[in-house]
Amino acid sequence: MNNTDHTTATVEPAIRLESVTKQYVGAETVTALADVDLPVYGGxxxxxxxxxxxxxxxxxxxxxxxDGPTEGVVRLGGRDVTDLSETELTDARREYIGFVFQDFHLLPTLTAVENVTLPTAFTDGQYADRAVDLLGRVGLGDRLDHTPDELSGGQKQRVAIARALINRPEILLADEPTGNLDRETGVTILEEVRRICERGVAVVAVTHDELVTEYADRTVRLVDGRLGEGDDGFAT
Ligand SMILES: Nc1ncnc2c1ncn2[C@@H]1O[C@H](COP(=O)(O)OP(=O)(O)O)[C@@H](O)[C@H]1O
Ligand SMILES: [Mg+2]
Structure with a gap:
């Protein structure tokens, strides 16, 4: 996406929630997010x-x-994606978004390179070169053919980061990226995430880990589905 507007110099957020409410309807309706506004910018x-x-x-x-909101709008690079079809959403995810999870979500029978190329499974072999390059960048150039059970927690998370970057996403989303790691390994992961961010990627990490907030440019706090800002984010 190139959202540079040379006339007004405004910059579109990479992704934005606008007045978003999310309810889960069941025996009891849960309002998980209530009227949330959140822009996230590249870099x-x-x-x-x-x-x-x-x-x-x-x-x-x-x-x-x-998942989609019950009310409100989700914008990807300025474009309203709230009402896209499943197929369109899948395409948009593949093109723009990378995911990193607390428990890595690596396939145990695949090597590091194979895990990294997984999001591209239906395209050609050029991605193997990029996977090798990405694994080198995260310091795993000597672990290309190792399977997850041959890797430490921090190494697995670095494979997961490389995999999240294989499609050159503009947005990197991480759920507790340091959750299962010791502090020193967490620092290595966060330094890697910062480098990714400094190349222009919008990074969002959901976390309990105070260490993550030390590396973040901005921290927001959710309480009962509502957003607060401008603090260091921890409920007391
Ligand atoms: N699929 C779901 N169906 C019903 N309720 C849900 C579902 N997912 C989450 N919730 C509820 O929505 C609220 C927010 O959940 P969640 O987003 O998982 O919070 P967090 O990640 O901060 O722990 C909670 O009350 C949770 O029980
Ligand atoms: Mg959660």
Missing amino acids: EFLAIVGPSGSGKSTMLNLLGLL
């Missing part, structure tokens, strides 16, 4: 914190186009 590292049940995963799912 920005945003941390989202909040207690369990406050709506963090719901927000990440909406930013990742994995």
